[in-house]
Amino acid sequence: MEKRTIKNTDLQIAPINFGGNVFGWTLDEKQSFDILDKFTGEGFNFIDTADTYSWWVNGKGGQSEEIIGKWMKSRGKRNDLVIATKVGSETKEHGFDISKKHILKSVDESLQRLQTDHIDLYYTHFDDKITPVEETLQAYDEIIKAGKVRYIAASNISPERLRASFEASKKNNLPKYVALQPHYNLMEREGFEKNYAPLAEEFGLSVFPYWSLASGFLTGKYRSEDDLSKSQRGEGARKYLNNKGMEVLKALDEISAKHNTKPATVALSWLLAQPLITAPIVSATSESQLETLFAAPKLQLENDDLELLNKASQ
Structure with a gap:
């Protein structure tokens, strides 16, 4: 499979990023292992999680990282994978927090759960809007120099704070974000295209959109209110x-x-056809769902297909 390089890094990834929020939530440990085996068995190597997944189950999170860690250790595949996790999200125990103290504590906890000595891509998950961007970047500088993290990325940060982070990086010779994880799909276009795409272009960011299938809507299984009860995530x-x-x-x-393919495959292929998108983040809880993900990089949408989708989704 053709790999893509995360910009400004030496990380090579297959063009689908598996979203690990399902591990420890809609998938138990054994089911998670099966899905991860099948995903990597097809040549995909990019796995995304967060220190707080799945906090909505137990109020604190960590289950997803623990499952990935156990799986990596049992399979001996760490060096074949690109692992992304995140810091700063809110739980019942604490609010959003990207202070230096919280980052230095959290990275060690994530490494322990993941049973690894380094994280390939470490995200600012949510912005607390209080911590000076220099403090956050100084924390990242420390853990990169210690070999705990290779590169940093940003998710739910305002365009203003994102720009300020790049200015602080340049001024103080601190690490720069190499990737952005925005909310972007056929149903949610304006926020990214208007506010973040220009920044991604200006600063050379790889883009990994989350909720690529709009909470499952773009699979086509939710067409009326009656359909919403079909899954835990239907609402x-x-x-x-x-x-x-x-x-x-x-x-x-x-x-x-x-x-002759599935709506979800087409929706992911539309994302992959967007010039700024490197790898959409998407989850699967069954083999049939995985097949729709595997098919997306192989599907070449024609110009009239893209025009039809662009018109419908404007």
């Missing part, structure tokens, strides 16, 4: 049950029929 798709949502599903149905 997240409610807001897309509108005229725009139906137009996007209609376009996905038409294109997936034309290419």
Whole structure:
């Protein structure tokens, strides 16, 4: 499989980033191991998690990292993988926190759970909007120099604070973010395209969008309110049950029929066709769902397919 390089790094990744929020939530340990075996068995190597996944189960999180750590240790695959995790998210125990003290404590806890000596890509998960950006970057500088983290990235940070971070990096010779994880998909375009795409271009960021399938809506399984009860995550798709949502599903149905594939595959392929997108983040809880992910990098959408999707999703 053709690998892509995360910009300004030596990290080579397959073009789908597996979202580990399902580990310890909708998948137990054995099921998680099975999914990870199948995912990596197809040549994919990029796994995304966070120190707080799945805090909504036990109030503190850590289950996802623990499962990935056990799996990596049992399979001996650490050197074949690119592992991303995050710091700064809110739990019942603490609020958003990207202070130096919290980062230095959290990185050691993540390393312990992941049973590894380094994290390839370490994200500022959420911005506490209080900590000076220089302090956060100084913490990252310390853990990069200690060999605990290779590169840093940003997720839920305002465009203003993101720019300020780059200015502080340049001024103080501190590490720079190499990647951005925004909310972006066919149903959620404006926020990224208007506010973050120019920054991604200016600062040479690789982009890994989360909720790539709009909480499962772009799979086509939620077409009415009655469908929302089909899964634990169904309620997240409610807001897309509108005229725009139906137009996007209609376009996905038409294109997936034309290419003999699934709507989810088409939706991911649309993301991969966007010039700034390096690898969409997406989860799967079954072998059939994995197959739709595996098919996305192989699907070459034609110009009229892209035009139809762009028109429906504007």
